[in-house]
Amino acid sequence: MRFRTVCVLGLGYIGLPTASSFATHGLRVHGVDTDPQVLRELREGGIRNREAGLQELARVALASGNFEVGERPVEAEAFVIAVPTPVRRDRRADLQHVEAAAEAIVPHLRPGNLVMLESTCPPGTTLGTLGPILEKSGLKAGAEFLLAYTPERALPGKLLQELVENARVIGGIDRRSAEAGSELYRTFVRGEILLTDATTAEMVKLMENTSRDVNIALANEFSRLAEQIGVDVWEAVRLANQHPRINILRPGPGAGGHCIVVDPWFLVEAAPELTPLIQQARAVNDGQPAHAAKLIETALGKLQGRRVAALGLAYKPAVNDLRESPAIEVVRLLVTGGARVRTFEPYAPERGAEGAETVGSLEEAVAGADAVVLLVDHPEFIELDPQLLARAMPGRVAVDLRGRWNMPAWSAAGFSLKVLGLGTANA
Ligand code: SAJ
Numbered sequence: 001m002r003f004r005t006v007c008v009l010g011l012g013y014i015g016l017p018t019a020s021s022f023a024t025h026g027l028r029v030h031g032v033d034t035d036p037q038v039l040r041e042l043r044e045g046g047i048r049n050r051e052a053g054l055q056e057l058a059r060v061a062l063a064s065g066n067f068e069v070g071e072r073p074v075e076a077e078a079f080v081i082a083v084p085t086p087v088r089r090d091r092r093a094d095l096q097h098v099e100a101a102a103e104a105i106v107p108h109l110r111p112g113n114l115v116m117l118e119s120t121c122p123p124g125t126t127l128g129t130l131g132p133i134l135e136k137s138g139l140k141a142g143a144e145f146l147l148a149y150t151p152e153r154a155l156p157g158k159l160l161q162e163l164v165e166n167a168r169v170i171g172g173i174d175r176r177s178a179e180a181g182s183e184l185y186r187t188f189v190r191g192e193i194l195l196t197d198a199t200t201a202e203m204v205k206l207m208e209n210t211s212r213d214v215n216i217a218l219a220n221e222f223s224r225l226a227e228q229i230g231v232d233v234w235e236a237v238r239l240a241n242q243h244p245r246i247n248i249l250r251p252g253p254g255a256g257g258h259c260i261v262v263d264p265w266f267l268v269e270a271a272p273e274l275t276p277l278i279q280q281a282r283a284v285n286d287g288q289p290a291h292a293a294k295l296i297e298t299a300l301g302k303l304q305g306r307r308v309a310a311l312g313l314a315y316k317p318a319v320n321d322l323r324e325s326p327a328i329e330v331v332r333l334l335v336t337g338g339a340r341v342r343t344f345e346p347y348a349p350e351r352g353a354e355g356a357e358t359v360g361s362l363e364e365a366v367a368g369a370d371a372v373v374l375l376v377d378h379p380e381f382i383e384l385d386p387q388l389l390a391r392a393m394p395g396r397v398a399v400d401l402r403g404r405w406n407m408p409a410w411s412a413a414g415f416s417l418k419v420l421g422l423g424t425a426n427a
Pocket of ligand 1: 249
């Protein structure tokens with residue numbers, strides 16, 4: 001193996017499992033993070049509040065003696081940058097962390113080193129932004145050091161499995177750089193490794209998440225149409241998906257998380273005039289919480305003074321990540337409309353939403369409630385027994401924003417159930 005030492009900058013949701021995986025596969029890894037709390041937690045033997053299995057992997061890596069952490073990079077044969085690239089208020093990419101990481105590498109860069117960028121970036125960042133900063137070392141990109149981009153594609157909730165098993169795209173600024181990247185990641189990646197150029201690899205990542213966003217927007221638009229026309233969108237989607245070339249996604253209260261709602265903007269930034277569809281999809285998904293809140297208001301007659309039990313705040317099922325969660329936006333709109341909302345998020349029971357009361361159990365959430373609302377389809381909420389809820393709360397209004405609750409069962413328990421995307425004109 002050509003690489004024996006690697007320095008990973010950014011020990012977040014991708015950097016940490018990547019660094020740990022290199023270490024557990026025999027490389028000597030120096031992990032860098034600018035957040036002292038992250039370093040403290042790791043030095044104390046683990047991290048809190050992250051993806052299932054990650055804590056254990058990090059512990060094994062640290063215990064192996066191959067993984068140490070610090071505030072600054074050190075010399076290494078390969079550098080991996082995995083820092084956040086949020087979107088700014090003006091909806092352009094904020095590359096300050098990538099730039100700072102590159103600057104920090106400059107003094108340690110030696111001839112023959114490989115630098116890999118993993119952060120999601122607008123097309124052209126590796127060549128146009130990262131390369132020139134690294135060249136401040138006096139070394140020429142391509143000729144004297146190798147430079148490549150590889151997008152992370154692992155799904156939160158299945159991160160550790162997908163990190164290893166997914167196909168990985170590696171785009172070099174030249175062929176040698178891509179091949180070197182392939183050699184480095186082959187350490188732990190079992191999926192296929194596909195080589196291309198750096199800008200294509202950047203575009204691939206953005207296309208994947210934009211495609212998902214546009215398809216979620218389409219599903220959400222179908223749900224609004226179905227309500228208007230008087231069709232059950234869930235039934236219609238199920239039937240349409242029997243077609244061999246159709247795979248419509250699930251409608252819901254909107255799209256959230258730190259990827260799907262951010263990445264499309266990096267393509268818009270590249271050419272606003274060429275991206276009307278992408279921009280429209282963002283608008284549809286961003287407008288869906290308001291549509292969901294309206295549905296709840298209709299079910300209750302009015303929001304003012306009504307007591308609502310809001311089930312789930314995470315951005316999707318079975319994760320404790322609340323970033324950009326549409327559920328939080330729905331709660332905000334309910335509170336703004338005058339409702340008294342109690343939230344319960346079983347995957348992060350201490351977390352709440354502004355203006356709402358945070359409770360740590362389902363029983364507390366529904367006690368005294370006029371309505372119960374399914375915001376996130378966590379498995380434990382899908383399975384809820386309506387008879388049990390009928391005994392635990394005075395109200396008989398239920399709203400399902402995820403198409404998970406069974407109408408006959410809820411009706412039998414005395415509830416009036418309103419389901420997003422369920423039009424009733426034809427019923
Ligand atoms: N959602 C729907 N309906 C669906 C599917 C999703 O409303 O049918 C919503 C979810 O509830 C959530 C949002 O979309 O709010 C995003 O969830 P997700 O599971 O689609 O995606 P993420 O953000 O957790 O992870 C995505 C993945 N990208 C793709 O599937 C193309 C993952 O592979 C990426 O690694 C990740 O973004 C990332 O980090 O970029």
